[in-house]
Amino acid sequence: MLIFRSSRHVSTIRHLFPPTxxxxxxxxxxxxxxxxxxxxxxLLLSLYLSRNHRSQKMATATTTAASFSTAVRRLCVxxxxxxxxxxxxxxARPPTRLISTPTPHRLLPLLRFxxxxxxxxxxxxxxxxxxxxxxxxxxxxxxxxELKTITIxxxxxxxxxxxxxxxxxxxxxxxxxxxxxxxxxxxxLKAKGVDVIACVSVNDAFVMKAWKEDLKVGDEVxxxxxxxxxxxxxxxxxLDLTDKPVGLGVRSRRYSLLVEDGVxxxxxxxxxxxxxxxxxxxxxxxx
Amino acid sequence: xxxALVRGARRFPPAMWGRGFAKVAxxxxxxxxxxxxALQKARSWDEGVSSNFSTTPLKDxxxxxxxxxxxxxxxxxxxxxxxxxxSYQKNIDKFxxxxxxxxxxxxxxxxxxxxxxxEKLQAKDAIEFYGDFDGKFHKSLELDIDLSAALLGPRxxxxxxxxxxxxxxxxxxxxxxxxFNVSGAxxxxxxx
Numbered sequence: 001m002l003i004f005r006s007s008r009h010v011s012t013i014r015h016l017f018p019p020t021x022x023x024x025x026x027x028x029x030x031x032x033x034x035x036x037x038x039x040x041x042x043l044l045l046s047l048y049l050s051r052n053h054r055s056q057k058m059a060t061a062t063t064t065a066a067s068f069s070t071a072v073r074r075l076c077v078x079x080x081x082x083x084x085x086x087x088x089x090x091x092a093r094p095p096t097r098l099i100s101t102p103t104p105h106r107l108l109p110l111l112r113f114x115x116x117x118x119x120x121x122x123x124x125x126x127x128x129x130x131x132x133x134x135x136x137x138x139x140x141x142x143x144x145x146e147l148k149t150i151t152i153x154x155x156x157x158x159x160x161x162x163x164x165x166x167x168x169x170x171x172x173x174x175x176x177x178x179x180x181x182x183x184x185x186x187x188x189l190k191a192k193g194v195d196v197i198a199c200v201s202v203n204d205a206f207v208m209k210a211w212k213e214d215l216k217v218g219d220e221v222x223x224x225x226x227x228x229x230x231x232x233x234x235x236x237x238x239l240d241l242t243d244k245p246v247g248l249g250v251r252s253r254r255y256s257l258l259v260e261d262g263v264x265x266x267x268x269x270x271x272x273x274x275x276x277x278x279x280x281x282x283x284x285x286x287x
Numbered sequence: 288x289x290x291a292l293v294r295g296a297r298r299f300p301p302a303m304w305g306r307g308f309a310k311v312a313x314x315x316x317x318x319x320x321x322x323x324x325a326l327q328k329a330r331s332w333d334e335g336v337s338s339n340f341s342t343t344p345l346k347d348x349x350x351x352x353x354x355x356x357x358x359x360x361x362x363x364x365x366x367x368x369x370x371x372x373x374s375y376q377k378n379i380d381k382f383x384x385x386x387x388x389x390x391x392x393x394x395x396x397x398x399x400x401x402x403x404x405x406e407k408l409q410a411k412d413a414i415e416f417y418g419d420f421d422g423k424f425h426k427s428l429e430l431d432i433d434l435s436a437a438l439l440g441p442r443x444x445x446x447x448x449x450x451x452x453x454x455x456x457x458x459x460x461x462x463x464x465x466x467f468n469v470s471g472a473x474x475x476x477x478x479x
Binding site: 137139147149168169170171172203204205206207209210211214225227228229242244245246247248249 | 327331332333335339340341342361362363364396397398399400402403404407418420421435438439440
């Protein structure tokens with residue numbers, strides 16, 4: 001069972017790996033100039049997907065711990081490093097190789113398994129590479145100070161667009177690292193053929209405008225508001241912080257994605273608000 | 288509570304006082320109307336971390352104090368920034384002269400946006416800003432309004448109230464959030 005959809009489940013997989021495991025920091029972004037080895041995770045992923053066809057709808061997939069462990073073992077290609085997976089019973093038999101190339105076990109964090117049966121999920125399946133972006137209306141303030149709306153189609157049709165999301169305006173990582181990073185690298189990104197760079201957040205357009213002025217962002221990056229969270233929900237990347245005392249409510253997970261003519265080519269999706277692979281440099285590398 | 292609504296309607300006929308009705312009316316206890324609600328003081332993220340993101344329960348704000356509190360749809364928006372908050376900023380000395388302990392501004396925003404807005408308006412020393420980020424405070428007072436059509440999401444009406452030791456002495460609610468007739472500082476100064 002593949003849990004791509006529910007962000008709730010994604011955040012629970014961290015316990016499956018030892019805390020110092022560098023895999024936790026691995027980013028999932030197939031790059032053009034990568035070696036065959038690093039393309040392998042993507043390959044295996046698509047193979048696994050074709051075997052277990054992931055439906056777009058809210059399907060309830062349940063599995064037993066046994067079939068989960070079999071699935072993991074099948075895809076686990078290296079025994080040189082022992083990866084402790086809490087819910088998997090290790091057997092004496094060496095794992096069967098799906099593809100006979102010596103690969104690091106990079107694919108594991110990319111396949112977001114959960115050993116527990118998923119409750120009947122009513123969330124939309126999370127966006128992934130190759131999907132067409134759902135359309136939605138976002139709002140922003142034009143340079144003339146007028147409140148305007150813009151659709152995802154406007155931002156992405158026939159264009160190369162970099163879209164990145166932050167959990168909240170005026171919060172530290174977003175203000176100090178994520179957004180400024182993209183502002184700095186905007187020229188380089190545009191030189192690589194990107195037409196539009198846009199930052200989305202579940203804040204209203206007024207706050208986005210004030211934040212833009214506060215950080216003195218020019219026209220390099222468009223700050224758009226997903227005020228009602230509709231676009232975020234459609235992508236399946238909500239971050240529910242209502243029960244946390246930080247006072248943010250339902251926001252968006254941090255991510256950056258490259259969209260070509262409405263189809264997602266590169267996706268760097270963080271868990272929650274952490275900032276590991278969704279920065280501008282990683283997007284530049286992926287281009 | 289139907290009785291509260293009826294009470295409110297009798298006391299504040301819409302023609303005279305604008306929208307007039309809320310769940311609470313003059314004489315009600317604001318803390319009792321919103322029992323488990325806490326507000327978040329507007330602060331920067333670092334201040335939030337150092338204070339463990341503590342929330343302020345309503346009784347800390349109201350008990351034993353004379354408070355003028357006003358709510359508005361959203362930080363950084365037109366009327367809120369240009370008229371509503373400035374009217375209270377200008378009259379802060381008059382409020383203090385009448386024995387008001389604190390003037391509080393609350394909106395359905397997260398505390399960080401509220402903080403940045405308060406700093407931009409340079410109103411932090413005069414007015415205390417609180418964020419009702421999940422809208423619970425306004426919902427329990429039935430002062431919430433859905434402004435999704437304006438792409439703002441669930442927000443609050445524009446309103447003002449004078450609360451003495453938790454008891455509402457005066458409550459003014461605008462007919463529409465974009466109006467600014469009864470919820471300004473001058474109106475409530477007369478009511479104290």
